[in-house]
Amino acid sequence: xxxxxxDIIAGAVVTAVAGLLTTGTRVVRGRVYDVEERDLxxxxxxxxxxxxxxxxxxxxxxxxxxxxxxTIRAHVKSATAQTDSTLSTIRREVYVALVAAGTLSLSYxxxxxxxxxxxxxxxGGGEQPIATQDFNYSxxxxxxxxxxxx
Amino acid sequence: MAITGAGLPHPSxxxxxxxxxxxxxxxxxxxxxxxxxxxxxxTEVLEDVTGVHNALVYVxxxxxxxxxxxxxxxxxxxxxxxxxxxx
Numbered sequence: 001x002x003x004x005x006x007d008i009i010a011g012a013v014v015t016a017v018a019g020l021l022t023t024g025t026r027v028v029r030g031r032v033y034d035v036e037e038r039d040l041x042x043x044x045x046x047x048x049x050x051x052x053x054x055x056x057x058x059x060x061x062x063x064x065x066x067x068x069x070x071t072i073r074a075h076v077k078s079a080t081a082q083t084d085s086t087l088s089t090i091r092r093e094v095y096v097a098l099v100a101a102g103t104l105s106l107s108y109x110x111x112x113x114x115x116x117x118x119x120x121x122x123x124g125g126g127e128q129p130i131a132t133q134d135f136n137y138s139x140x141x142x143x144x145x146x147x148x149x150x
Numbered sequence: 151m152a153i154t155g156a157g158l159p160h161p162s163x164x165x166x167x168x169x170x171x172x173x174x175x176x177x178x179x180x181x182x183x184x185x186x187x188x189x190x191x192x193t194e195v196l197e198d199v200t201g202v203h204n205a206l207v208y209v210x211x212x213x214x215x216x217x218x219x220x221x222x223x224x225x226x227x228x229x230x231x232x233x234x235x236x237x
Contacts, residue, residue: 034183044181075182079218079235124220126177126184127236 002149005108006068009139010047012104013070017043020093022086023074035075041090044073048136065110065142072135083131084120091117094135108150110140151189152208153199153219168195172209187217187234193224207234 026042048069074090103109115136122131153166170191177186207217221233
């Protein structure tokens with residue numbers, strides 16, 4: 001069964017950010033359990049809200065454009081490196097990867113926009129400092145009114 | 151536990167041997183599975199020691215695992231908990 005285009009886009013984002021220099025293949029989509037320490041540094045990819053532009057005129061033409069929010073969360077741990085600097089390195093690598101991915105090789109994706117990042121959260125409550133940061137992206141895509149499947 | 155730091159009493163090694171309880175129980179920090187190493191000992195044995203913060207620590211003579219003291223938390227009832235960072 002054909003998946004919703006939003007789902008396909010989220011999967012394509014995972015593919016685009018897998019294999020980065022710092023986080024490697026340690027990328028999980030929709031992570032609901034804690035990250036294992038041995039899997040750090042790591043990325044989690046979350047599908048966010050999906051907002052149709054809502055113009056009735058667009059719908060009358062047989063398609064709907066929507067903005068899909070994607071959050072990419074980086075997790076790092078180190079007693080020696082400055083963890084927020086490592087997060088910045090990962091943030092850059094993610095950005096470059098998504099720019100290079102263009103429209104994610106999906107004909108219905110129009111563009112990907114970086115929507116900023118959250119404040120780095122650093123915590124010394126474990127055996128070494130742990131830090132996380134969210135990188136936010138918005139992806140505009142088009143789908144037929146009759147079926148948002150890919 | 152052996153604490154090593156510039157302000158510790160042994161004149162050459164700057165090492166203090168301390169009896170106490172070491173623990174490294176599971177904690178979740180920032181969505182990551184980890185442990186929280188700590189050492190609980192008598193406050194009295196640390197009373198005259200300066201420079202415990204950032205001192206290096208070996209536990210139970212295992213010199214392959216080194217910790218650094220990142221927190222000193224006396225409970226006011228005779229015991230102090232040292233928060234440790236794995237090096």
